[in-house]
Amino acid sequence: MLEVGTTHYLVLSFLLFAIGVVGILARRNMITVLMSIELVLNSVNINFIAFSYQLGDLTGQIFAIFTIAVAAGEAAVGLGILLALYRLRETTQLDGATEMSG
Amino acid sequence: MESYLPILVFCVIAAGFLVVSLLAARLLRHRGSGRTSREPYECGNEAESFAHDHRFSIRYYLIAVLFVIFDVETIFLFPWAVMFDKLALFGFIEMVVFLFILIVGYVYVWNRGALNWA
Amino acid sequence: MGAIEPREFLLLAPEIFLAVAGMVVLAVGSIGRGLAHRTTALISLVSLAVVGALVLTVQGPAVGGEAILAGMFMIDGYALFWKGIFLLATALTIVLSMRFVEEGGYPAGEFYALLLFATTGMLFMASGFNLLSIWISLELMALSSYILAGYFKRERRSNEAALKYFILGALSSGILLYGISLLYGATGTVQLTELAARLPAAMAAEGMLVSLGWLLLAIGLFFKVAAVPFHVWTPDVYVGAPTPVTAFLAVGSKAAAFAILVRILYQGLAPLLVEWQIVVAAVAVVTMIWGNLAAVTQSNVKRMLAYSSIAHAGYVLIGVLAATEDGLWAVLFYMLAYSFITLGTFATVILLERREYAGETYADYAGLARRSPFLAAMMLIFMLALTGIPPTGGFFGKVYLFAAAVQSGWTWVAVVGVLMSAVSLYYYMGIVVYMYLRDAEDDTPTPLPSRLLAGAIGLCAVITVLLGILPGPIVELAKASLLQLP
Numbered sequence: 001m002l003e004v005g006t007t008h009y010l011v012l013s014f015l016l017f018a019i020g021v022v023g024i025l026a027r028r029n030m031i032t033v034l035m036s037i038e039l040v041l042n043s044v045n046i047n048f049i050a051f052s053y054q055l056g057d058l059t060g061q062i063f064a065i066f067t068i069a070v071a072a073g074e075a076a077v078g079l080g081i082l083l084a085l086y087r088l089r090e091t092t093q094l095d096g097a098t099e100m101s102g
Numbered sequence: 103m104e105s106y107l108p109i110l111v112f113c114v115i116a117a118g119f120l121v122v123s124l125l126a127a128r129l130l131r132h133r134g135s136g137r138t139s140r141e142p143y144e145c146g147n148e149a150e151s152f153a154h155d156h157r158f159s160i161r162y163y164l165i166a167v168l169f170v171i172f173d174v175e176t177i178f179l180f181p182w183a184v185m186f187d188k189l190a191l192f193g194f195i196e197m198v199v200f201l202f203i204l205i206v207g208y209v210y211v212w213n214r215g216a217l218n219w220a
Numbered sequence: 221m222g223a224i225e226p227r228e229f230l231l232l233a234p235e236i237f238l239a240v241a242g243m244v245v246l247a248v249g250s251i252g253r254g255l256a257h258r259t260t261a262l263i264s265l266v267s268l269a270v271v272g273a274l275v276l277t278v279q280g281p282a283v284g285g286e287a288i289l290a291g292m293f294m295i296d297g298y299a300l301f302w303k304g305i306f307l308l309a310t311a312l313t314i315v316l317s318m319r320f321v322e323e324g325g326y327p328a329g330e331f332y333a334l335l336l337f338a339t340t341g342m343l344f345m346a347s348g349f350n351l352l353s354i355w356i357s358l359e360l361m362a363l364s365s366y367i368l369a370g371y372f373k374r375e376r377r378s379n380e381a382a383l384k385y386f387i388l389g390a391l392s393s394g395i396l397l398y399g400i401s402l403l404y405g406a407t408g409t410v411q412l413t414e415l416a417a418r419l420p421a422a423m424a425a426e427g428m429l430v431s432l433g434w435l436l437l438a439i440g441l442f443f444k445v446a447a448v449p450f451h452v453w454t455p456d457v458y459v460g461a462p463t464p465v466t467a468f469l470a471v472g473s474k475a476a477a478f479a480i481l482v483r484i485l486y487q488g489l490a491p492l493l494v495e496w497q498i499v500v501a502a503v504a505v506v507t508m509i510w511g512n513l514a515a516v517t518q519s520n521v522k523r524m525l526a527y528s529s530i531a532h533a534g535y536v537l538i539g540v541l542a543a544t545e546d547g548l549w550a551v552l553f554y555m556l557a558y559s560f561i562t563l564g565t566f567a568t569v570i571l572l573e574r575r576e577y578a579g580e581t582y583a584d585y586a587g588l589a590r591r592s593p594f595l596a597a598m599m600l601i602f603m604l605a606l607t608g609i610p611p612t613g614g615f616f617g618k619v620y621l622f623a624a625a626v627q628s629g630w631t632w633v634a635v636v637g638v639l640m641s642a643v644s645l646y647y648y649m650g651i652v653v654y655m656y657l658r659d660a661e662d663d664t665p666t667p668l669p670s671r672l673l674a675g676a677i678g679l680c681a682v683i684t685v686l687l688g689i690l691p692g693p694i695v696e697l698a699k700a701s702l703l704q705l706p
Binding site for chain 1: 352366373382387390391393394395400401402
């Protein structure tokens with residue numbers, strides 16, 4: 001039977017991380033971008049939990065709990081900015097937000 | 103082994119309840135067919151319009167966001183509750199401080215009127 | 221892990237006080253409408269003064285270095301120096317904001333409360349001694365800054381600035397965090413001294429994890445200090461954000477990011493000195509070249525200042541790169557001088573903003589010497605200082621940085637720095653040319669709209685010049701605020 005080890009978790013978390021980063025950079029809808037940000041933070045959580053289990057050390061789990069809490073705060077701030085964007089422009093697409101040349 | 107007997111009984115009863123209720127529902131239910139029964143909100147009334155045509159009030163987001171924040175912060179309560187004995191008074195004071203900060207946030211949200219629906 | 225003594229919390233009194241002050245300001249601001257403008261600003265300023273006094277009296281005796289709360293935080297001279305910079309920067313930012321917030325018609329309580337929360341985060345960052353505490357403090361600062369950047373929420377540019385800052389900020393903290401998680405996996409710790417102790421063994425066993433981990437961590441930090449190629453957010457955010465917030469981001473956030481960058485590189489990643497020196501050298505050179513060349517092509521003053529702040533991050537990285545005592549105190553001295561210069565510059569821009577976004581094009585500065593000789597003279601001092609011309613603090617700051625680099629064998633990086641400073645002369649003096657040599661359409665002298673603001677500008681200018689004439693005392697102070705070198 002296949003043994004699921006730390007490496008598998010690392011591969012999974014790396015894939016999630018990559019998907020998240022690509023999503024943040026490439027997607028044009030703010031909601032999708034927010035989801036991608038959550039994906040990145042959760043990939044980090046997987047890492048922390050996997051390492052914590054492997055090392056028999058609790059620090060990783062504590063770190064993960066803090067990450068979850070901060071991710072919630074980040075999501076709230078992001079949604080707030082998104083709401084302001086929506087009120088100004090009636091859209092959640094980021095293409096509209098090009099007042100200043102990037 | 104004997105101590106597991108109640109669990110076995112519980113499992114059997116739980117599974118039995120499931121099977122019996124599903125079977126009863128299958129036998130007793132009204133066999134209606136057609137468009138209305140496949141609608142997202144089948145409640146007897148026909149839907150006025152399609153859900154995607156409507157924008158939800160922005161307040162839903164506000165309430166949802168507030169809920170998410172306060173809800174996720176409770177994540178810190180679980181480890182504290184598990185270790186309550188060992189953390190003793192120190193942990194208790196820490197948690198009171200933490201909750202106090204949350205309450206300040208709550209009072210602020212209330213003052214700002216974010217909880218008023220109307 | 222030993223028991224935590226109450227005394228250790230006492231040592232954190234300044235930070236705790238500031239957090240409480242932020243909550244009080246938030247509460248006061250949310251009760252009344254309108255009346256709270258001056259009150260909240262005043263409470264914020266007074267509490268910053270109290271925090272400053274607390275830092276000196278409570279944490280001052282511990283300058284020798286004391287790790288508290290199980291190695292979460294470190295109270296030492298290095299942290300104290302940075303805290304001084306942060307508190308001064310925030311206090312000046314509040315002075316700059318008062319008129320802006322009042323006229324903007326947005327609630328004041330939240331604005332000042334967010335500033336105080338961001339500053340709390342910065343104070344914790346300066347003392348952070350564990351990647352966990354450093355990261356949480358960084359997030360406290362960053363989340364507050366995102367909201368501040370978008371504070372003029374009915375203003376499209378402000379909203380866009382917040383959006384860009386948020387997306388790229390979140391991305392950078394994600395990258396930073398991923399790096400931390402890999403380092404944790406390789407070493408089993410996130411405490412800086414333990415990390416440094418375990419890194420050599422981990423390098424041998426888990427080379428890939430360690431390399432990827434510290435690289436991602438460093439990239440996250442480069443994002444925060446706005447170093448090329450991780451600077452893309454900077455110009456838009458600086459232009460779009462309300463100008464006092466821009467000043468705060470350019471000074472406070474940047475300084476705080478440097479505080480943790482240096483501490484992590486010097487104390488946590490000390491065994492990887494050779495590796496990170498190469499990366500920092502490359503980033504410093506690219507940052508100086510790109511920042512200065514891009515600044516040359518700008519027509520918007522705020523945008524030019526954004527690229528100039530990128531370029532200055534490059535200069536500071538030279539000092540970080542040296543990894544010698546001379547390099548480190550040069551970084552501290554430079555950041556202090558840079559803070560006053562930049563705050564003064566932005567304060568002048570704010571004073572010129574008669575309408576919402578005026579004072580932004582070079583043309584707005586035409587004939588300023590005749591319209592307002594005082595402002596023109598102040599701007600001249602700041603521009604000289606940013607270029608690094610004596611007698612200003614900017615001159616000595618750059619001399620110290622470049623000298624440290626030369627002494628530690630990074631001569632070519634210092635040469636790039638000198639060359640790029642020469643390039644910067646072009647765009648800084650562009651403003652001076654407009655102020656003194658071009659005529660304005662309207663030549664009538666304009667009175668200063670705010671005495672308080674003018675006073676703040678004057679103070680910044682005086683300190684800038686003082687640092688250029690008598691740098692000695694601050695240099696001594698910086699020399700007493702060093703970290704253990706890698």
